[in-house]
Amino acid sequence: MGLLSKKDAALIKDPLADNNPITIQVLGICSALAITAELEASIVMSISVLFVLGVGNVVISLMRNIIPSKIRIIVQLIVVATLVIIVDLVLKAFAYELSKTLSVFVGLIITNCIIMGRFEAFALGNGPWRSFLDGIGNALGYAVILIIVGFFRELLGSGTLLGIPVLGDPIEKTGLYGFGYENNGFMLLSPMALIVVGIIIWVQRSRNKDLIED
Amino acid sequence: MEHLELFFKSIFIDNMVFATFLGMCSYLAVSKKVSTAVGLGAAVIFVLAITVPLNWLLDQYVLQPGALSWMGADYADYDLSFLSFIMFIATIATMVQLVEIVVEKFSPSLYNSLGIFLPLIAVNCAILGGSLFMQSREIATLGLATTYGIGSGIGWFLAILAIAAIREKIRYSNVPPALRGLGITFIITGLMAIGFMSFGGMLTGGDEDTAEEKTVEVQVTPTENTELANNTKIEE
Numbered sequence: 001m002g003l004l005s006k007k008d009a010a011l012i013k014d015p016l017a018d019n020n021p022i023t024i025q026v027l028g029i030c031s032a033l034a035i036t037a038e039l040e041a042s043i044v045m046s047i048s049v050l051f052v053l054g055v056g057n058v059v060i061s062l063m064r065n066i067i068p069s070k071i072r073i074i075v076q077l078i079v080v081a082t083l084v085i086i087v088d089l090v091l092k093a094f095a096y097e098l099s100k101t102l103s104v105f106v107g108l109i110i111t112n113c114i115i116m117g118r119f120e121a122f123a124l125g126n127g128p129w130r131s132f133l134d135g136i137g138n139a140l141g142y143a144v145i146l147i148i149v150g151f152f153r154e155l156l157g158s159g160t161l162l163g164i165p166v167l168g169d170p171i172e173k174t175g176l177y178g179f180g181y182e183n184n185g186f187m188l189l190s191p192m193a194l195i196v197v198g199i200i201i202w203v204q205r206s207r208n209k210d211l212i213e214d
Numbered sequence: 215m216e217h218l219e220l221f222f223k224s225i226f227i228d229n230m231v232f233a234t235f236l237g238m239c240s241y242l243a244v245s246k247k248v249s250t251a252v253g254l255g256a257a258v259i260f261v262l263a264i265t266v267p268l269n270w271l272l273d274q275y276v277l278q279p280g281a282l283s284w285m286g287a288d289y290a291d292y293d294l295s296f297l298s299f300i301m302f303i304a305t306i307a308t309m310v311q312l313v314e315i316v317v318e319k320f321s322p323s324l325y326n327s328l329g330i331f332l333p334l335i336a337v338n339c340a341i342l343g344g345s346l347f348m349q350s351r352e353i354a355t356l357g358l359a360t361t362y363g364i365g366s367g368i369g370w371f372l373a374i375l376a377i378a379a380i381r382e383k384i385r386y387s388n389v390p391p392a393l394r395g396l397g398i399t400f401i402i403t404g405l406m407a408i409g410f411m412s413f414g415g416m417l418t419g420g421d422e423d424t425a426e427e428k429t430v431e432v433q434v435t436p437t438e439n440t441e442l443a444n445n446t447k448i449e450e
Binding site: 085 | 233238336341393398399408411
């Protein structure tokens with residue numbers, strides 16, 4: 001990492017595993033679960049959050065000395081809301097179908113706790129470059145979980161990835177289906193998202209005993 | 215009838231937590247004790263009941279395409295709907311602040327129990343989600359919007375109360391170490407959500423069937439509520 005010092009690199013690496021915003025800090029779960037039935041939606045959601053968190057962290061960090069602390073929540077909300085409106089309009093213009101699938105969950109990025117949490121905990125006390133790295137790191141940590149959940153739910157639920165059938169054709173009985181494999185439609189229902197995240201947490205904490213709660 | 219239908223639909227079928235995963239952050243963070251869960255739940259009902267109708271008015275008379283026609287023919291083809299996120303969140307943030315001030319002034323005892331939760335609520339996805347779903351489901355009248363707000367609030371309240379009670383009990387169980395705390399809470403919530411999916415059939419029958427089912431539901435709910443209320447008393 002020639003470009004980044006060790007401390008800066010940690011800002012990006014930590015949230016990916018040991019300080020993951022979803023499984024460890026318990027932030028931003030709302031939107032993480034509802035839209036993960038398809039991998040494509042998960043990826044688009046991750047990119048949206050990456051944009052909002054990266055840019056938002058920089059903006060808040062630049063303004064951190066002129067925001068009166070009493071009204072900082074409102075200022076933060078306005079900054080996020082503006083960025084989210086941009087994301088929403090871009091999605092509507094270039095990926096209309098997808099923006100229908102994501103429906104209100106794009107709007108709910110505003111109240112995604114990861115964003116407010118990082119603004120409060122990091123951007124208000126650090127310079128723009130470090131805040132940017134922190135935003136990118138946390139958004140990537142969020143993306144990792146979203147993509148893992150989306151991958152398993154789409155693969156097991158409908159036998160496709162990004163809409164492309166990978167396990168053969170369920171009607172023609174080719175590929176895996178020839179051996180009597182069936183899609184687990186249950187994976188597409190929303191409760192399974194919770195259980196998949198629960199299992200990810202289980203695996204992660206079994207591998208790293210320091211994370212276990214009392 | 216319409217009100218009753220929407221009310222039960224927003225509590226059970228479209229339950230904020232179990233069907234749409236809104237307000238999960240505070241749901242997970244504040245559900246360690248039943249007493250705090252009750253406080254936050256009550257605050258959510260309160261704020262949803264105020265902000266959803268308010269945002270309905272805003273949507274109807276300012277934001278929708280053509281909503282500004284009451285200002286004169288010149289304004290009839292304005293479409294401000296792209297502003298709805300920012301307007302809704304601003305309304306919510308100011309209302310929460312206002313409610314906090316009013317409650318502190320007129321009812322210090324209520325403020326003591328709700329007070330610390332109110333600022334938390336401005337960034338609770340359930341509140342903004344309530345307004346956004348109200349907009350996307352095109353709820354028709356102000357009355358229905360109020361019913362929807364209160365109903366979804368009660369649904370959220372029931373969910374957080376139930377998980378808090380379960381989490382208090384689960385302390386005495388032998389959970390695998392790596393699942394303790396967050397992991398098991400996720401899995402329990404998943405199972406509860408599967409349970410809540412069974413309410414989906416509640417409003418799907420023919421007209422007569424629905425009426426019958428609804429009366430049954432009316433009889434069931436109070437007992438459920440008192441049971442939950444009793445539980446809380448015991449827990450406390």
